[in-house]
Amino acid sequence: MKTPTLKSYFFRILPALLLILSGLQVYAGQGGVVATIKKATAPFNDEERVASVPLLPGDTVLVKTKYQGGIFWTETRKDKVERFKCSQCHNNKDVTIAGAAEMAHGDITSVHGGKQKPLSCFTCHKKDERDFLVTEKGLKVDMDHSYRMCGQCHFRQQKDWVGGAHGKRVSFWAGKRVVKNCTSCHDPHSPLFEKRWPRTYSRPLVK
Amino acid sequence: MDGTKQGNNMDSRQNNDCLKQKESNQLQGKQCGRREFLSRALKAAAVGSAAMVSGCGTGLLGSSEESALKWQEYFKKNYRLMTPEEKDETIARLERLAKLRKGVDIQMSSTEPVEDVLFGYAFNLTRCEGFMECVAACVKENNLDRKSQTQYIRIFEMEPGEMTPESGNGKYFHKVPVENHFYMGVQCFHCENAPCIKACPTKATWREPDGIVVVDYDWCIGCRYCMAACPYYGRRFNWNEPQVPVKEMTKKQHYLGNRMRAKGQMEKCTFCVQRSRAGRLPACVEACPTGARVFGNLLDPKSEIRFVLKHKKVFRLKEELGTDPKFWYFID
Numbered sequence: 062m063k064t065p066t067l068k069s070y071f072f073r074i075l076p077a078l079l080l081i082l083s084g085l086q087v088y089a090g091q092g093g094v095v096a097t098i099k100k101a102t103a104p105f106n107d108e109e110r111v112a113s114v115p116l117l118p119g120d121t122v123l124v125k126t127k128y129q130g131g132i133f134w135t136e137t138r139k140d141k142v143e144r145f146k147c148s149q150c151h152n153n154k155d156v157t158i159a160g161a162a163e164m165a166h167g168d169i170t171s172v173h174g175g176k177q178k179p180l181s182c183f184t185c186h187k188k189d190e191r192d193f194l195v196t197e198k199g200l201k202v203d204m205d206h207s208y209r210m211c212g213q214c215h216f217r218q219q220k221d222w223v224g225g226a227h228g229k230r231v232s233f234w235a236g237k238r239v240v241k242n243c244t245s246c247h248d249p250h251s252p253l254f255e256k257r258w259p260r261t262y263s264r265p266l267v268k
Numbered sequence: 269m270d271g272t273k274q275g276n277n278m279d280s281r282q283n284n285d286c287l288k289q290k291e292s293n294q295l296q297g298k299q300c301g302r303r304e305f306l307s308r309a310l311k312a313a314a315v316g317s318a319a320m321v322s323g324c325g326t327g328l329l330g331s332s333e334e335s336a337l338k339w340q341e342y343f344k345k346n347y348r349l350m351t352p353e354e355k356d357e358t359i360a361r362l363e364r365l366a367k368l369r370k371g372v373d374i375q376m377s378s379t380e381p382v383e384d385v386l387f388g389y390a391f392n393l394t395r396c397e398g399f400m401e402c403v404a405a406c407v408k409e410n411n412l413d414r415k416s417q418t419q420y421i422r423i424f425e426m427e428p429g430e431m432t433p434e435s436g437n438g439k440y441f442h443k444v445p446v447e448n449h450f451y452m453g454v455q456c457f458h459c460e461n462a463p464c465i466k467a468c469p470t471k472a473t474w475r476e477p478d479g480i481v482v483v484d485y486d487w488c489i490g491c492r493y494c495m496a497a498c499p500y501y502g503r504r505f506n507w508n509e510p511q512v513p514v515k516e517m518t519k520k521q522h523y524l525g526n527r528m529r530a531k532g533q534m535e536k537c538t539f540c541v542q543r544s545r546a547g548r549l550p551a552c553v554e555a556c557p558t559g560a561r562v563f564g565n566l567l568d569p570k571s572e573i574r575f576v577l578k579h580k581k582v583f584r585l586k587e588e589l590g591t592d593p594k595f596w597y598f599i600d
């Protein structure tokens with residue numbers, strides 16, 4: 062019998078070598094994008110890095126809650142409320158026009174809070190604080206910061222909203238974080254979205 | 269010699285249409301021998317230029333500016349091999365061609381990826397109500413063919429407990445949302461380990477450094493291998509010449525994104541590369557009325573997408589295949 066030369070020896074262990082190599086490769090490939098994400102902890106300054114980040118839009122306010130240690134903005138509400146300020150009518154003077162309440166607020170139907178515990182106007186609006194909202198604890202809330210009002214009951218949604226899992230950013234992923242306010246999407250008086258026809262329909266795939 | 273002269277011009281990348289026009293006029297006035305023609309043609313092919321067209325080939329191929337541009341387009345390289353100057357040149361040609369063919373002024377860009385950006389997407393199954401605003405916005409933004417009604421996004425109406433769109437209803441058309449159903453959107457997931465890329469014989473499709481999987485439409489030979497390889501039905505093929513009414517066309521285009529494709533070319537969602545690289549949200553995200561779509565930089569620890577991945581229950585489709593998609597589903 063011939064003694065194995067170096068070359069034939071190499072060929073004998075080749076399958077084992079290949080196995081180890083492929084194993085190593087699988088090991089190195091493990092984790093994929095999730096591992097990449099976990100490793101990325103350095104802050105990313107998008108305002109510096111992305112060339113065309115926008116200026117802050119005019120109709121925004123700084124949110125009074127911190128977002129992952131940073132700050133963010135939300136869309137205003139007061140400028141979208143017809144006839145704000147409320148105290149223009151709701152003041153000490155008597156209202157002389159007949160049917161004024163119906164004329165001013167007849168379009169509002171309150172569908173909020175479910176059948177067992179429907180909300181009334183006075184859950185959020187108070188007689189002696191016409192231009193503000195008032196929380197259950199008696200805290201005065203500016204209408205631009207309506208998220209503080211909604212967050213009393215919908216605290217889970219509020220937490221997600223602050224983080225970015227509920228609601229949506231306005232137009233840009235980069236630059237200053239501007240998100241929609243609760244009232245940008247939900248009518249505070251009947252916040253559920255109505256059923257409607259979809260905008261289009263799916264086409265079957267052509268392969 | 270004229271050919272050399274023009275070759276040098278091409279090398280110095282003088283992208284000046286007037287100059288070329290003038291030169292070609294000069295060349296046309298000259299007598300061309302067969303030998304001269306051939307050697308010039310060879311050089312032309314070597315530099316991938318239009319020397320032949322603007323020289324003696326005019327009679328052969330028609331003298332119009334359009335066919336000259338088309339000819340030059342044939343000789344361009346794969347996008348990944350182009351120098352910045354070559355990219356600018358082909359963009360100038362494509363803009364001009366769009367003007368000549370359709371009379372439309374487009375602005376095309378080749379914006380490069382931003383360093384330390386890796387795009388990721390999350391889809392909120394609890395929030396989506398099946399309104400399909402995203403589908404319509406995508407068709408508009410990406411200049412998808414109106415004739416065959418190509419759509420990148422599909423929305424499935426799902427029974428509770430179902431987890432794969434295969435068992436969902438992709439053909440619903442009634443008022444939504446329907447009680448006790450949820451809606452699931454599917455599009456290209458921009459896999460980190462994308463099988464479609466491996467399948468392509470011409471290297472016409474690849475993953476950009478910011479994670480977007482793109483197609484160089486002009487390098488695609490239409491073999492549809494990638495389509496067969498994609499486990500998510502993320503790709504769309506142009507069986508006919510795509511048709512988009514000029515007044516509906518999105519004029520801001522990207523070479524790898526929503527520029528006009530041709531018959532026989534593969535296309536797919538590009539996370540709206542023309543928008544996302546400029547810091548904007550993809551059209552589908554912007555159009556969604558329920559905020560079910562979250563988009564952002566996976567490498568930014570403060571991004572919303574990172575918040576979702578950290579604090580929500582997330583899953584990906586067919587994770588066991590190892591395609592490593594950058595598209596997560598989550599529930600509230």
Ligand code: SF4
Nearest residue numbers: 456457459464498502
């Ligand atoms: S979803 Fe399909 S087309 Fe998109 S990257 Fe993955 S394999 Fe490719």
Ligand code: SF4
Nearest residue numbers: 468488489491492494
């Ligand atoms: S269809 Fe185009 S992109 Fe897809 S594999 Fe074939 S050449 Fe590549």
